[in-house]
Amino acid sequence: QAQTTPFKIGLILPMTGQQASTGRQIEAAVKLYIAQNGDTVAGRKIEVIVKDDVATPDVTKRLAQELVVNEKVNVLAGFGVTPAALAAAPIATQSKTPLVVMAAATSSITEASSYIVRTSFTLPQVSVAMGDWAPKNGVKSVVTLVSDYGPGNDAEKFFAERFQLNGGKVIDKLRVPLRNPDFAPFLQKVRDAKPDALFVFVPSGAGAAVMKQFLERGMDKAGIKLIATGDVTDDDQLNDMGDGALGVVTSHHYSAAHPSAANKKFVEAFQKANKNMRPNFMAMGGYDGMRVIYEALKATGGKGDGTTLLEKMKGQIFESPRGQVLIDAQTRDIVQDVYLRKVEKKDGQLYNVEFDVIKAVKDPGKNKQ
Ligand code: DHB
Incomplete structure (x- = not known):
């Protein structure tokens, strides 16, 4: 009986509003994974129910509740922004x-x-790499500019701590509102402070606006370098940012230009299925998330009760298109390679080209306190 009921995945994503590109990328990746791996796992038909939370935590919470109580979903997945994930957490526990x-x-x-369980990344994971790279590459002073909420605070803290540990000077720490940000007044402050570099974190979808205003204000010509997490040179937008983006160095866990056979295959299939849209790091998190769910369901022989499923998600190791990854059994967070990348032109298109790697990085946020 249990084996014949569908296995339901409640996929809560921002499909509209400021974070809509995240929803679009993840939904496309989930569909691709199912198309490539079949819609039946261990005898269970996979049913994905997509719900749009507009990245609004109250909505996320209500949708998660409805999916669990009415639809009896086996797994909740997605979660485009931190407040949404935190709002749904108690429902997962209960x-x-x-x-x-x-x-x-x-x-x-x-x-x-x-x-x-997480298949994306953490801001401390990628920001520490930039805190090591920058001071070794001529950046002695910085101003940081981050979106004023969880991931921005993490990026600011972990980048600044590491940068200072390496002898760098943080002149100022600026936080810009998450909703409808206007970067202009912040960039003016940065210009006046004249640091060697500006370190930026903004969420996926906001990078192009930062890049545009950075260039319009002639920050690069004033001798201020832009360094960032890869959220800024987002593959979803990078190719439309123009040649002003060339040379920008970022640290991140995924680039569409990652030179592995698995990634070439992934990018080609994704673009073919999505009118040539280039997959970004959000798509990668969705694709690998489906893999973690599929493999756990297989390992339970299709039983799929929550606690057993969770146990089978922990400790999974596999080669992702981004590189080797592990779901740490203790923290349930992803351990992965972090890359330093530079924006370059390849075949007439802008890409984040990887030039260095830090292998198997655990979330540094978990070692604190
Ligand atoms: C978060 C959202 C993003 O779009 C991103 O690039 C990084 C973090 C977040 O809200 O956690």
Whole structure:
């Protein structure tokens, strides 16, 4: 009986509003994974129910509740922003439903429920790499500019701590509102402070606006370098940013230009299925999230009860298109390679071209306190 009922995945994503590109990328990746791996796993038909939360936590919470109570979903997945993931966490705990975070990236999210597993990344994971790279490459002073919420605070803290540890000077720390940000007054402050570089984190979808205003204000010509997490040179937008983006160095866990056979295959298939849209790091989190769910369901022989499923998600190791990854059994967070990348032109298109790698990085946020 149980084997013949469908296996339901409640996929909560921002499909409209400021974070809509995250929803579009993840939904496309989930569909691709199913098209490539079949819609039946261990005898269970996979049913994905997509719900748009507009990245608004109250809505996320209501949708998660409805999906668990009315639809009896086996897994909750998606979660485009940190406040959305945190809002759904208590529902995962109470209902013993595994919750796979495919996008949101504040370190503490996995500590909000023991039923949370993450396949995206954390901001401390990628920001520390830039805190090591910059001072070794002529950047002695910085101003940081981050979106004023969880991931921005993580990026600011972990970048600045490491940068200072390496002898760098942080002149100022600026925080810009998440909703409808106007970067102009902040960039003026940065210009006046004249640091060697500006370090930026903004969420996926906001990078192009930062780049545009950075260039319009002639910051680069004033001798201020732009350095950032890869959220800024987002593959979803990078190719439309223009040649002003050339040379920008970022640290991140995924580039569409990652030179592996698995990634070439992934990018080609994704673009073919999506009118040539280039997959970004959000798509990667969604694709690998589906893999973690599929493999866990296989390992339970199709039983799929929440607690057993969760146990089978922990400790998974596999080669992702981004590189080798591990779901740390203790923290339920992803351990992965972090790359330093530079924007370059390849075949007439802008890409984040990887030039260095730090292998198997655990979330540094988990080692604190
Ligand atoms: C988060 C959202 C993003 O779009 C991103 O690039 C990184 C983090 C977040 O809200 O956690």
